Structures are given as C-alpha cells and as structure tokens.
Amino acid sequence: xxxxxxxxxxxxxxxxxxxxxxxxxxxxxxxxxxxxxxxxxxxxxxxxxxxxxxxxxxxxxxxxxxxxxxxxxxxxxxxxxxxxxxxxxxxxxxxxxxxxxxxxxxxxxxxxxxxxxxxxxxxxxxxxxxxxxxxxxxxxxxxxxxxxxxxxxxxxxxxxxxxxxxxxxxxxxxxxxxxxxxxxxxxxxxxxxxxxxxxxxxxxxxxxxxxxxxxxxxxxxxxxxxxxxxxxxxxxxxxxxxxxxxxxxxxxxxxxxxxxxxxxxxxxxxxxxxxxxxxxxxxxxxxxxxxxxxxxxxxxxxxxxxxxxxxxxxxxxxxxxxxxxxxxxxxxxxxxxxxxxxxxxxxxxxxxxxxxxxxxxxxxxxxxxxxxxxxxxxxxxxxxxxxxxxxxxxxxxxxxxxxxxxxxxxxxxxxxxxxxxxxxxxxxxxxxxxxxxxxxxxxxxxxxxxxxxxxxxxxxxxxxxxxxxxxxxxxxxxxxxxxxxxxxxxxxxx
Numbered sequence: 001x002x003x004x005x006x007x008x009x010x011x012x013x014x015x016x017x018x019x020x021x022x023x024x025x026x027x028x029x030x031x032x033x034x035x036x037x038x039x040x041x042x043x044x045x046x047x048x049x050x051x052x053x054x055x056x057x058x059x060x061x062x063x064x065x066x067x068x069x070x071x072x073x074x075x076x077x078x079x080x081x082x083x084x085x086x087x088x089x090x091x092x093x094x095x096x097x098x099x100x101x102x103x104x105x106x107x108x109x110x111x112x113x114x115x116x117x118x119x120x121x122x123x124x125x126x127x128x129x130x131x132x133x134x135x136x137x138x139x140x141x142x143x144x145x146x147x148x149x150x151x152x153x154x155x156x157x158x159x160x161x162x163x164x165x166x167x168x169x170x171x172x173x174x175x176x177x178x179x180x181x182x183x184x185x186x187x188x189x190x191x192x193x194x195x196x197x198x199x200x201x202x203x204x205x206x207x208x209x210x211x212x213x214x215x216x217x218x219x220x221x222x223x224x225x226x227x228x229x230x231x232x233x234x235x236x237x238x239x240x241x242x243x244x245x246x247x248x249x250x251x252x253x254x255x256x257x258x259x260x261x262x263x264x265x266x267x268x269x270x271x272x273x274x275x276x277x278x279x280x281x282x283x284x285x286x287x288x289x290x291x292x293x294x295x296x297x298x299x300x301x302x303x304x305x306x307x308x309x310x311x312x313x314x315x316x317x318x319x320x321x322x323x324x325x326x327x328x329x330x331x332x333x334x335x336x337x338x339x340x341x342x343x344x345x346x347x348x349x350x351x352x353x354x355x356x357x358x359x360x361x362x363x364x365x366x367x368x369x370x371x372x373x374x375x376x377x378x379x380x381x382x383x384x385x386x387x388x389x390x391x392x393x394x395x396x397x398x399x400x401x402x403x404x405x406x407x408x409x410x411x412x413x414x415x416x417x418x419x420x421x422x423x424x425x426x427x428x429x430x431x432x433x434x435x436x437x438x439x440x441x442x443x444x445x446x447x448x449x450x451x452x453x454x455x456x457x458x459x460x461x462x463x464x465x466x467x468x469x470x471x472x473x474x475x476x477x478x479x480x481x482x483x484x485x486x487x488x489x490x491x492x493x494x
Contacts, residue, residue, distance in 0.1 A: 005159035006317075012326030013158060013333065017169070020191055020334050024176030024184040039113055039369040042181035043349045044267040047108070051276045053186055058264040058277060059284045060189030061343070062255070065150030065336035068196065068291055073308035075295030079225050079232045081240055083292055084248045089285040091252035097278035100256065101271035102418045114346075115262050115414050116354040122417035125425035126358060131432050132410045133354035136259045137380075139403035140347045143258070144384035146400050147336035147343075149309070152388070154329035157313030163389055169333070170340075174381050177341045178374050182267055185341035192338050195331035197287065202324070203297075203316075204290045210319055211300040217293070220300035243451050243462040250467035254408040259346025260339060340384070348376035398448040405443060405450065405466035409435035409473050424481040431477030439469030 040047055049057060067085075074082035103118065112118045115136060120129035148166055155165045176184045208214050218234060225232040236244055255261060268274050298311045305314050312332075316325045352373040357364050364372070387399075413428045442452050442465050452465045 006157075006322055006325070008322035009317075009326030009329060010158045010160070012323050013154075013330040016191075016195070016327070016330035017333065020188045020337065021172050021176065023187050023191065024172075024180060024337075026180075026187070038366040039349065039352060039373055040111075040366075042370045043113060043345055043352075043373055044263065045182040045186055047267055048269050049186060049264075049267050049273070050269050051273050051280070054264060054268045054273055054277050055280050056189040056193050057182075057186045057267070057338075057342070058261065059281060060185065060192055060335075060338040061260045061264060062281075062339075063196075063284050063288060063335075064147055064339040065332050065334075066146040067288070068332050068335060069150045069153055069309055069312055070146075071288065071292045072295035072298070072312050075292045076298050076311045077232075077295075077308045079221070080234055080236050081231065081244060082295060083289075084244050084251070085292070086285060086289050087245075087248040088251040088255070089288060090282070091249060092255045093278045093282055093285075095252065096256055096281075097275055099415060099418065100265050100274045100278070103262075103414075104265055104268060104271050104274055106418060107266050113266060114259065114350050114353050115257070115410065116350055119410075119413045119417060120354070120358075122421070123413070123425040123428070125429065128413055128425045128429045128432070129354055129358065131429060132413055133350045135406050135410050135432075135436070136257075136350050137347045139407040140259055140343050141380065141383055142387060142399035142403050143260075144340050144343045144380065145387035147340040148384065148388045151333045151336040153309050154313050154332050157310070157317060158326070158329060166388065167385065169337070170381060170385055173337050173341060174378055177344060177377055177381075181374075182263065182342065182345055185338045185345075186267075188334065188341075189338045192331065192334040195327070196335055199328045199331045200287055200290050203328075204293060207294075207297045207301070207315070207319055211297065217296050217300040221296040224299045239462065243464065246464035246467045247450065250408060250464040250470065251404065253411055253470070254404050254466065257407045257410050257414065258343075259350055260343040263342055263346040263349065340381070344377040344380045344384075345373075347380045348373040351376040351380075401448065401450045402440060402443055405439045405469060406436060408466045408470050409439070411470060412474055412477055422481065423477055424484045426484050427477040427479070427481035430480045431473040431475075434476045435469040435473030438472055439465050442468070 071082060071085050076082075106112065106118055106121070110117075110121050112121060114133065116129045116133035119132045120126065123129075148170065151169060152166050208217055211217055211220075222234050225234065231237055231240060256265070265274060268277075294312055294315060298305075298315050301315055301318055303311060303314045303318060305311055313325075313329065316328045320328070352369050356372050356376075357369065361368070409432050412423065412431060416423055416428075443450065446452055446465075450465055451462050452468065453460050453462050454468075455461075
C-alpha cells in the first residue's frame with residue numbers, strides 16, 4: 001500500500017494540519033477570557049467577535065468541507081439542478097439582515113446562549129424549549145458526520161486507507177475544542193477560508209486553461225448529460241423548477257436555525273456586526289458558484305470516478321502538481337474541522353442549558369455549565385464518529401436530509417416569537433410535532449428523498465418536503481392557538 005501513497009501531497013497536508021492544530025491550542029489565549037469559568041467564554045468566545053472574525057467564522061461553519069465535495073458532486077451527477085445552493089445562499093442573507101440582529105438583541109439582553117433559551121424566554125414553555133433543543137441536537141449529529149465524510153474523501157485520495165487517519169484528526173479536533181472552545185474554530189477559520197479561496201480561484205483559472213476554455217468545459221458537460229439523459233442537463237427541465245425553487249427557499253429558511261450558524265450570531269459583538277456580515281457574506285456565494293463549476297470541469301478533464309463525491313479530489317490529482325493537490329486537500333480537510341467544532345459546541349450549549357440546567361441541575365454555576373458543555377461536546381463528536389465507523393455513508397446522508405427538514409420546524413417558535421406574541425406555546429408545540437411527523441413520514445415513504453410529489457388539478461408537482469412540513473406546521477400552530485385562546489382567553493404566554 002505504501003507505493004500508492006502520494007507522499008508529496010501527504011507531506012503538505014500534514015504540515016497545514018499541524019499548523020492549525022497548534023493554532024487551535026493557542027486559541028485559548030487569544031482574546032483571553034476565563035474559558036473554563038463561564039459558558040459565554042467557552043461556548044460563545046466571550047460574545048466579543050467583531051465583523052471580520054464573525055465573517056470568517058460564519059462563512060467557515062456555513063460553507064463546509066462537505067460543501068466543497070458535495071456541491072460539485074451533485075452538479076457532476078445531475079447538472080443545473082445541483083446549483084440550487086446558489087439561490088439558497090442568495091435568499092438567506094436578506095433574512096439574516098432583517099431577523100438575526102433582533103435575535104441577537106433579545107439574546108444579549110437576557111443572557112441567552114441557545115435558540116431554545118430564546119424560545120423559553122419568549123413563551124415560558126419547558127415543552128417547547130425541549131422540543132427546539134432536541135431538534136437542534138439531533139439535526140446536528142449527522143451534519144458533523146458529513147464533515148468526516150468530506151475529510152475521508154481527500155484522505156483516501158492521498159492513498160491512505162482505513163479509519164485511523166479520520167479518528168486521529170477527530171481526536172485532535174476534540175482536544176483543542178475542549179480546551180479553547182469557540183475561539184479555536186474562530187481562529188482556524190482565518191486560515192481555512194484563505195486556503196479555500198486560493199484553491200478555488202486557482203482552479204477556476206488554471207483548469208479551464210488546461211481544458212481549452214469554458215466553452216469546452218460546458219460543451220463536454222452538455223455532451224455527457226445528453227448521453228446520460230433523464231433529468232440531467234445544463235439547464236433545468238420544466239418539471240424541476242418547483243422542486244428547485246422550494247428546495248432553495250426551504251434550505252435558506254433552515255440555514256440559520258442550526259445550532260452552529262446561530263452560535264456565530266450569538267457570539268457576535270453587536271447587532272451591527274451581524275448586519276455588516278449579511279452584506280459581506282454573499283462573497284462566499286460567488287465562491288460557491290465557482291466551486292460548483294468543478295463538477296462540469298470534471299467532464300472536460302475526462303474524470304471517471306466510482307462515486308460523485310470523488311470528483312473534486314480526482315480533478316486536482318489529475319490536473320495539478322502533487323504539492324498543490326496536497327494544499328487543496330488540506331484546505332478541504334481543515335474546512336471540515338471548523339464547522340465540526342462549531343457544530344459540536346452548538347449542540348453542547350443546547351444540552352447544557354436546555355437539558356442539564358433545565359432538568360438535572362437548575363442551580364448549576366457558570367463554571368459548572370462550562371464543564372458540562374465541554375464533556376457534552378466530546379460526546380457529540382464521538383457520536384458523529386460512530387456514524388462514520390459503524391453505519392453506511394448513505395445513512396448519514398439520508399439523516400442529514402431529514403435533519404434539514406427537522407430543524408426547519410423550529411422556525412415558527414424561534415422567529416415568530418421575536419416579532420409577535422400572538423402564537424401560543426401550545427399551538428407552536430403541536431405545529432412542531434405535526435411538521436416533524438408528517439415531514440418524516442413523507443420523506444421515509446419516498447425512500448428518504450427530500451422531495452415529494454403532489455397532484456394539483458391533474459398535474460403532478462414535485463416540491464421540497466421540508467417546506468411543505470413548515471407550511472403545515474404554521475397552519476396547525478395558528479389553528480391550535482385560536483382554539484386555546486377561546487378556551488382560556490385570559491391566560492397569555494409570557
């Protein structure tokens with residue numbers, strides 16, 4: 001096996017991985033605060049991150065290693081439909097600009113650390129708080145597992161086999177997250193994002209030059225899709241348009257419901273920091289569009305792979321010298337560490353504040369909260385690692401699709417409560433349950449696909465299950481709220 005290992009690539013990879021490991025442990029001293037004495041310090045970096053740190057952190061945990069692997073893979077497999085990630089990231093930032101500063105102000109004024117804290121503060125309902133917390137924790141686990149899948153793809157491309165390299169990388173991640181908290185991924189995000197920008201900008205200039213220009217790239221992709229047939233192509237089929245639009249809208253509404261993206265919001269220094277980031281973050285959308293084009297370039301480069309996930313590593317191995325391929329692979333692997341760290345911290349914050357403090361030890365001290373969160377973050381990582389070691393990869397993919405559907409059902413409880421107290425906690429809880437049950441059942445009935453078909457006027461329409469579940473959620477929440485208001489008009493949720 002040793003003769004198959006790409007030693008130059010692996011050496012470059014190890015150098016940059018070692019660099020960010022040192023940075024991860026150093027981060028405990030960066031913007032120094034009592035990391036072990038307060039959950040605000042360990043889990044939110046002291047709530048002191050300004051515009052640039054927040055930009056790198058949110059960009060780092062929103063655009064993940066799996067994004068760099070999966071988006072080009074989807075474009076390679078189906079063509080234009082894979083670009084739904086672009087309108088999704090265009091839609092999300094006006095939403096962030098309008099809603100997230102309001103959320104930050106509520107959280108900052110009341111010392112809230114999680115979305116479930118905010119929901120409990122708005123509705124004084126332990127049931128609704130627990131529903132939001134459990135949804136966040138469950139939806140995060142397969143998402144972390146997918147970061148490991150992305151890391152595993154590039155490790156395999158360098159000739160390493162077995163699970164030991166991934167386990168070793170995750171042990172390192174666990175240790176510096178445990179010691180440094182959110183400061184570690186915030187500091188590493190600087191390196192990760194700069195590396196990803198370099199890799200992508202070089203790729204979108206050099207690769208087309210080697211392949212005869214973008215005309216040749218699109219022509220080769222078009223020929224491949226024409227031969228493949230079905231629902232593939234350089235442009236959307238009419239039957240795909242509703243699915244494309246609902247998937248983009250539903251994904252945009254879900255994106256900042258996840259614990260890891262909200263952690264970046266709660267850790268910001270001010271509401272203006274969030275507004276500035278909503279203006280600056282679309283730079284990553286441009287980057288994402290360029291990353292997606294790698295899927296088309298693979299056809300022009302005559303890349304043949306066993307699975308679409310191998311497309312990006314195969315393209316870099318074929319067209320670049322080993323040292324640059326190693327640089328690209330290390331950028332992608334480091335791109336797994338940043339979001340995985342933030343995800344585990346976000347899930348640990350939820351467990352600590354909304355399960356442990358609410359039900360086990362209500363009188364826990366600030367230092368006690370930080371200690372519980374550290375342990376919880378390790379447990380979350382071990383759980384995600386177990387996904388990869390003991391379950392088929394497809395299982396993690398399917399669960400992540402369900403995770404998006406599930407996390408979207410927390411939208412009414414979190415967002416509506418920032419602007420109106422009309423909804424009752426009982427209505428929101430029943431609506432949440434209805435959305436989770438119907439959405440999960442519908443997705444399961446369709447072979448765990450995120451899309452379902454509905455017949456309207458004799459015509460079949462394909463739509464995103466998560467958005468359909470959200471609409472059902474809101475309607476039922478409104479109906480139950482009206483019923484509860486009639487039964488007990490005097491009692492209003494606080």
